[in-house]
Amino acid sequence: MARRRDATMEDVANHAGVALSSVSRVLNDHPDVSDRMKQRVMGAIADVGYEPNLLASSLRRGSTKTIGFLASDISNPLFAEIALGAERRLDEAEYTMVLTNSEGSGERDEEMIRLLRWRRTDGLILSVSDERRAGTLVELARLDVPVVLIDRDVKGLDxxxxxxxxxxxGMRSAVDHLIELGHTDIALISGPRQLRPARERLRVFRRAFRDQQLEPPEHLLRIGSFSAQSGEQATLDLLASDRPPTAMIAGGNLLLTGVLRALRRRKLTVGRDIALVSCDEVPLTELHSPPITVIARDAVHMGDLAAELLLERLVGDAEPRRAVVPxxxxxxxxxxxxxxR
Amino acid sequence: MARRRDATMEDVANHAGVALSSVSRVLNDHPDVSDRMKQRVMGAIADVGYEPNLLASSLRRGSTKTIGFLASDISNPLFAEIALGAERRLDEAEYTMVLTNSEGSGERDEEMIRLLRWRRTDGLILSVSDERRAGTLVELARLDVPVVLIDRDVKGLDxxxxxxxxxxxGMRSAVDHLIELGHTDIALISGPRQLRPARERLRVFRRAFRDQQLEPPEHLLRIGSFSAQSGEQATLDLLASDRPPTAMIAGGNLLLTGVLRALRRRKLTVGRDIALVSCDEVPLTELHSPPITVIARDAVHMGDLAAELLLERLVGDAEPRRAVVPxxxxxxxxxxxxxxR
DNA sequence: TGGCTAGTTGGAAACGATACCAGTATCCTC
DNA sequence: GAGGATACTGGTATCGTTTCCAACTAGCCA
Known part of the structure; x- marks a missing residue:
């Protein structure tokens, strides 16, 4: 089906015997076009099989109607849901979303941001892999378009x-809940401090103990990556220690699968041998036996909100602001x- | 941080006191450039803070280095993995992937394909929501770039x-396995016939029975959508029937969560009260109690392979071909x- | 020394659209 | 019927690149 060359607006104009600019006006439905002109042009468009070239249009117009989304791990269902929410919202506003993935690498964060900048996306939604990386901040500073961060705090980016x-x-109520049940040897398995969620959870975890006049169990903290493998290793490690925990908190759905694998290997039963709380609802938490207590949030809504905040600035020209999802x-x-015991 | 206007190659040229075309040659490392020229231009680029405009470049060059990916449901972890595999592979080859989502709607299939065409993506990887839709075929026929279908058969698109x-x-061995265990009242809960996986599974399901001189249990077939809700409803329905199944096959991971919810509601225990097979490995299948028998495949590899087939045609100028993942x-x-019984 | 080639460079025409500025025709209004 | 506003249309510069072609320089050989 290869045609020699795509028809352009010029072809349309020639075929209709009108000026190029008139074709443009018709296509962008400019107020000053007669019905007759509209008819002729539309006819010619159909005749020659014209299709707009959004590249040329974007170049001239100075806007691509495209938003870049950078996720730190697209295969994590959490991000898939956030992306879904964002895409739906952006699509309504006639924006296309370009989804990219840094796979946990700060270096790729940088590359992707640069690439999106070069592609002239109109805005960015970012969930970077490393908030603290200097190079990323440099790339962000060069940016000229609105940015929305998802669950990240990049200092210097005001x-x-x-x-x-x-x-x-969420973390506060989880710890309080466990303490109330009589647990004090509570383990926390979480991701790297470069990421806000991990930092926040750790901070509040400790604080919850202190507020109850208890010493936080530092020996039960395991800070690694957010992967299943990391979760499994940390759990095995904890279980092998002198004083293993009676309760555990897994800081994410990938970590959770690792934790469960480890518990199964050690033939421990969740809920009977050890209490377990996870973060973020997935089918597994609900359908596990026994079902798993979880700190939940509406991920799709987070994406939706991110898109909303971006559109506010893009369309409404509003100021940047913060939104918190419960x-x-x-x-x-x-x-x-x-x-x- | 808003600069008045982005620096262009012309600014670089002026600053360096050379011609615009020379700047272009340096940037595309053309063979015929002296080291001295390279130095001067690179220096000027740094001085004025030039950044390439990929829009203009694409327009002129006639290639965007961009691939469109259309998934029928991005929040399904299966597609997330396929997308991951494809993105990794494309990224290596310096292509950017634009991920879009038709959310199960054939109408959105059409819109998205059209949009990607207008954006002049260099190729498409598609897992459409409806293979049979005439409008989609029309959109595809207008396409001028290589296409790879993922687990879809669109007739007329040769x-x-x-x-x-x-x-x-996979389905054959699942049914054989169940029959060997003594099951004959086997239910199949699957997605719509518009999609190849569902069609294939159904076809082979029936055939497996006939090959064993058995009548396929038509009354135990439930063909709906691939959603969890559909799976739950179908299961409740089956369980309420005159002769409920002794075994079930769930044709996808979303369907599975619905099936499990229904079984739990009816207080049936998987493996004891009813046998269960699912399609596609997810954390839930492995970590459920009891663990769930599954027809598995390597989704990341599927994405990788799709990208590979596309690149073959894009870079290597090869003929279209089919690849099968076991x-x-x-x-x-x-x-x-x-x-x- | 003339002429040829190879290595570099500059200039200008695309790529396919949008938007500004004029120009023409039409319609009121007094 | 003159003047001016209004509705429409055409021409052309421009967005930021790449690419083709021509021109210039230097080196080399006869």
Missing amino acids: DASVVTSDHAR TSLIVRDSTKKARR | DASVVTSDHAR TSLIVRDSTKKARR
């Missing part, structure tokens, strides 16, 4: 909108009375 | 490469001896 989730509240503790059978 | 998975083999049955505790 003119970005931010969507965060209320990790503090979290809530869903208590299930994985957290019960602590075993007597 | 010049596309295709990556499929060997559903036949499936394998992983037997777990969810399929055991049939209960005596």
Whole structure:
């Protein structure tokens, strides 16, 4: 089906016997076009099989109607949902979303941001892999378009909108819940400090203990990556220690699968031998036996909100602002009375 | 940080006191450039803070170095993995992937294909929501760039490469396995016939029975959408029927969560009260109690392969071809001896 | 020394659209 | 019927690149 050359507006104009600019006006439905002109041009468009070239249009217009989305791990269902929410919202506003992935690498963060800049996307939604990296900040500073961060705090970047989730509240209620059940040897398995969610969870985890006049169990903290493998290793490690935990908090859905694998290998039963809380709802948390207590939040909504904040600035020319998505503790059978020791 | 106007190659040329075309040659490292020229231009680029405009470049060059990916449901972890595989591969070859989503709507299939065409992507990887839709075929026919279909058969589209998975083999061994365990009342819960995977599974499901001189249990077929809700409804429906199944096959990971919800509601235990097989490995299948027998395939590899087939045609100028990804049955505790009736 | 080639460079025409500025025709209004 | 506003249309510069072609320089050989 290869045609020799795509028809252009000029071809349309020639075929219709009108000026190029008139074709443009018709296509952008400019107020000053007669019905007759509209008819002729539309006819010619159909005749020659014209299709707009959005590249040329964007170049001239200075706007691509495209938004870049950078996720730190696209295969994580959490990000898939955020992306879904964002895409839906952007699509409504006639924007196309370019989804890219840094796979946990700060270096790729930089490359992707640069690439999106060069492609002249009209705005960016970012969930970078490393908030602290200097190079990333440099790339961001060169940016000339609105930015929305998702659950990230990049210091030095003051003119970005931010969507965060209320990790503090969620983690707080999780720890309180466990303490109330009689647990004090609570392990926290979480991701790297370069990322806000991990930092927040850790901060509040410790604080929750202190507020109850308890010493945070530093020996039960395991800070690694957000991967399943990291979760599995950390759990095995904890279980092999002198004083293993009676409860665990997994800081993400990938970590959770690692934790569960490890528990299964050690033949421990969740809810009976050890209490378990996870972060972010996935099918597994609900359908596990026993069902797993979880700190939940609405990921699709986060994406939607991110797109919203971006559009505010793009269309409405509003100021950057912060939005917080609530979290809530869903208590299930994985957290019960602590075993007597 | 808003600069008045981005620096262009012309600014670089002026600053360096050379011609615009020389700057271009340096940037595209053309063979005929002296070292001295290279130095001067590079210096000027740094001085004025020049950054390439990929829009203008693409327009002139006639290639965007961009590939469109259309998924029928991006929030499905299966597609997330396929996208991941494809993106990795494309990224190596310096292509950017634009990920879009038709959310199960054939109408959006059309719109998205049209949009990608207008944006002049160099190639497309498609997993459309409806293979049979006439409008989609029209949009595809207008396309002038290589296309790879993922697990879809669009008849009338002869010049596309295709990556499929060997559903036949997987389904065949699943049914054989269940029959061998003594099951004959086997239910199949699957997606719409517009999609190849569903069609293939159904075809082979029936055939497997006939090959064993058995009548396929038509009353236990439930063909709906691929959603969790559809799976739940179908299961409840089956369980309420005169002669409920002793085994079930769920044709996808979303369907599976629906099936499990329904079974839980009816207080049935997987593996004891009813045998269960699912399609596509997810954390839930492995970590469920009991673990769920599954027809598995390597989704990341499928994406990788799709990108590969596309690059073959883009870079290597090869002919379209078909590739098949194997499936394998992983037997777990969810399929055991049939209960005596 | 003349002429030829190879290595570099500059100039200008595309690529396919949009938007500004004029120009013409039409219609009121007094 | 003159004047001016209004509705439409055409021509052309421009967006930021790449690419083709011509021109210039230097080196080399006869």
